[in-house]
Amino acid sequence: MQMMTEKNRVRCEFIADHSEFRSLDSINGIAIDLRYASKNNFAGRNLYGSLNCRYLHADAAKGLDTAVKWLAKEHPAYRLIVLDALRPHRVQNLLWEELESTSLRKYLADPARGSIHSFGMAVDVSLVDGQGQLLDMGTAYDDMNDLSHPSLEDSYFASGALTEAQINHRLILRSAMLGSGFRGISTEWWHFDFGNTEVIRQTYTRIE
Numbered sequence: 001m002q003m004m005t006e007k008n009r010v011r012c013e014f015i016a017d018h019s020e021f022r023s024l025d026s027i028n029g030i031a032i033d034l035r036y037a038s039k040n041n042f043a044g045r046n047l048y049g050s051l052n053c054r055y056l057h058a059d060a061a062k063g064l065d066t067a068v069k070w071l072a073k074e075h076p077a078y079r080l081i082v083l084d085a086l087r088p089h090r091v092q093n094l095l096w097e098e099l100e101s102t103s104l105r106k107y108l109a110d111p112a113r114g115s116i117h118s119f120g121m122a123v124d125v126s127l128v129d130g131q132g133q134l135l136d137m138g139t140a141y142d143d144m145n146d147l148s149h150p151s152l153e154d155s156y157f158a159s160g161a162l163t164e165a166q167i168n169h170r171l172i173l174r175s176a177m178l179g180s181g182f183r184g185i186s187t188e189w190w191h192f193d194f195g196n197t198e199v200i201r202q203t204y205t206r207i208e
């Protein structure tokens with residue numbers, strides 16, 4: 001296993017000069033509402049402060065370009081909205097502290113391993129309609145409970161806790177993302193990693 005060296009870590013303040021990363025503003029056709037750059041998140045405060053986190057690694061940005069094109073062709077009434085993208089490692093630490101002594105840490109990557117967001121290789125996304133309104137996914141973004149788990153959707157549909165429309169919205173989002181090289185996780189309908197997470201942790205640049 002390759003050890004992470006200093007050259008694999010870059011402070012977020014220098015990201016604009018780093019050729020591996022692409023601004024979200026270069027991805028045509030997406031909406032952007034970075035929740036951790038506002039008070040509208042589970043911590044209730046702006047966690048990014050003056051840091052510009054409107055970035056992704058170029059590999060993941062290319063995947064998002066593909067997802068945008070698929071959606072425009074197959075579901076032109078809907079658009080992707082990016083709720084989080086690059087998340088500096090120092091902010092992952094803040095999120096981890098925020099959930100100390102709770103059972104909710106299972107919804108976060110342990111900073112000891114590192115979040116794929118901190119490599120710019122994960123995105124939190126949803127769908128908006130033509131008016132920019134979020135589609136109903138059955139739970140809100142970062143709603144840390146079982147109803148958000150893709151792995152439990154079938155049973156929640158059977159019990160009536162999730163409607164057909166809510167499941168359909170999730171399926172459209174998932175089709176756009178999985179068909180473009182992203183992988184979902186079992187506990188969050190909004191989170192997608194691009195590529196092999198072990199390779200990313202070992203070889204990609206982590207933003208501090």
Ligand SMILES: C[C@@H](N)C(=O)N[C@H](C)C(=O)O
Pocket residue numbers: 084107108109115116117122124142191
């Ligand atoms: C906290 C949530 N939005 C999230 O992104 N979780 C993943 C697993 C992470 O922390 O990397």
Ligand SMILES: [Zn+2]
Pocket residue numbers: 084117122123124190191192
């Ligand atoms: Zn995420």
